[in-house]
Amino acid sequence: MDSPFMDDIAARLAERGISVVRFEFPYMAMRREDGKRRPPNPQKQLLECWRQVYAQLRAEIPGKLAIGGKSMGGRMASLLADELDADALVCLGYPFYAVGKPEKPRVAHLAELETPTLIIQGERDALGDRPTVSGYALSPAIRLHWLAAADHDLKPLKASGLTHEQHLKATAERVAEFLRNLPA
Template sequence: MSAAAESDIGVDRDGVVAEVSRPGGSSRALVILAHGAGSDRNSVLLRTLSEALVARGITVARIDLPYRQQRPKGPPSPSKAPADREGIRAAVAVLRPLAPEGPLIIGGQSYGGRQASMAVAEDPDLADGLLLTSYPLHPPGKPDRLRTEHLPDIGVPTLIVHGRSDSFATSDELSAAAALVAGRVEIVEVDKADHGLKPERSGVGELTAAAVDEFFLEGAS
């Protein structure tokens, strides 16, 4: 399935900063993606994912989390994580009317995806699904510090895209963690890819878009 991009829209209101890309035809779903800890909405990975998803008729919004809106560089503060989750909720409220048809899927890369998953665990009605790329299961080299407490509270379908060389989780560790999620889960493994997923050469854009289509939209018009 292919659909040329109709337009890119910049959004900056009500605490939401986003770039929205819409397909030329009707939209089959809305995907809201948040960036990783050291990046922003214009990261190569998020733009690569967006291009591939829009080609399949899906509207994509790439958002800047509140901490990134406050400063252009630097990692998030753990104390500000609840505010970042509020930013994801605000993005859902502001951006949902741009693509009201089809499911609403939220997520993103590493930190952004983790905050989206925590927001869904706190508010089960926030979204219809989760798309998590490079879920940061634990800090590199510290497998005893698992970030899994909220996973049993996630009831929506969850698609996880994981680089086989990711230092934040081995494939076996991630599979064990995914089993804790209450909802349906699928893990897509990306060969020869680390935490950044190497979007310039791993084919992760099309791989992810195809998985989103099959996992969330199979049978949808």
């Protein structure tokens, strides 16, 4: 695991009593081993990886189990949340569309999603800014929380007067609150 962002978020959630299990998709593990930048594995392989991880965790962890991730990891989790019967879904910096292609949204499944979902998104995210995303038909199961002036990594513009630290703290607080308030 070589994501300072995810290290930070996992630590902040742990401080709030939320356990986080992380895993790497195969292409990420290969990149870490040989240092070569690689494209993601095909979607079918990414989804199968998620299914295997979830099955293993579900067998070992009693009680509620939420899934999610940052960017593509969250998108893959969103494609499986209902199938896996996850208790919740949390996505940070959701890739609603590819960079520069808001006319080709990847949101059809989000209109039908039944799993309680929290998406935390920067208002100026290049993969899903507030004006564009506000026009999408999203399921009532989805709660969308916007971070002012923030980008895909939840970093705000300096001119906003906000800090990345403030946004990361707010993100952890919002995620912990969402998970604690899931229906029994």
